[in-house]
Amino acid sequence: MDAELPDVAAGRRFYGELFGWSFEEAYGSSVWALLNGDRVASLAPKSDGRMPTVWTVSFAADDAAALGRRITAAGGQMVMAPFPVGDLGTAALAADPEGAVFGLWQAGRHPGFGRRHEPGTFVWAELYTRDTATANAFYGGLFHEALFGDGSEPDFGRAAVTDVFPAEMPSHFLAHFRVTDLDDALGAVQRLGGRVQAPPLETSYGRVAVVTDNQGASFALLQR
Structure with missing residues (x-):
């Protein structure tokens, strides 16, 4: 999980207060977000101001180049070909046939994030798409195991973009972070300069609200 932000320092203040994260230097100008000493996300400066301010959901890949070839063969595209991130690993950016963007991560020295499904950490990614089939x-x-399970707690779901949503809304992933008290978390988001995009609603996987941070990156808060 990583957020690309115009101002990483402002992101540190926002997410540090919201989730109780601390931070350490990572690669280049990026920082790791830590919860109780474990890496749970990263914040990176946008390399191009024309790019959106977003949270990107990444899938683990044993071989990012080989998986990229499978993605294009299946009708997707590679937005950014695999590239090394120092000795931490290899990253890539891809899009599915409907245009939803996601990352790939082939681990090197950085195997992935150490906590999930806990308050203040990633808990769920929902894909919103118009063509569910x-x-x-x-x-x-x-990603058969991500969709259909490997015996562990699932991380990934899929929902249809219906006529309830604006016609211009593209297919996309929405990262969810777990919170203990959703109402308290929404109050903190607004106090810290973010805003509520969609008020709380009940879903099959918990009580959810969609928010943006103080720089416009959208994400969801989930109380289970």
């Missing part, structure tokens, strides 16, 4: 086939072929 295509999404099922695409992700089911690439």
Whole structure:
């Protein structure tokens, strides 16, 4: 999980207060977000001001180049070809057939984040798409365990973008972070300069609200 932000220092203040994260230097100008000493996310400066301010959901890859070839063969595209991130690992950026963007991470010295499903950490990624059949086939072929389970707690779901949503809304992933008290967390988001995009609603996986941070990156808060 990583956020690309115009101002990493402002991101540190926002997320440090909201989730209780501390921070340490990572690669280049990026920082690791830590919870009780374990890495749970990263914040990075946007390399191009024209790019959106976003949270990116990444999938682990044993071989990012080989998985990239499978993605293009299945109708997706590589937005950014695999590239080394020092000795930490290899990263890539891809899009599915409907245009939803996601990352790939081939671990080197950084195996991935040490905590999830706990308050203040990543708990769920929801894919919003207009063509659910295509999404099922695409992700089911690439990431079978992420969709259908390997015996561990699931991380990933898929929802249809219906007429309730604006027509211009593209397919996208929405990262969810777990909180203990959703109402308290929403109050903190607004106090810290963020805003509530969608008020709390009940879902099959918990009580959820969609928010943006103080720089416009969207994410969801989930109380289970």
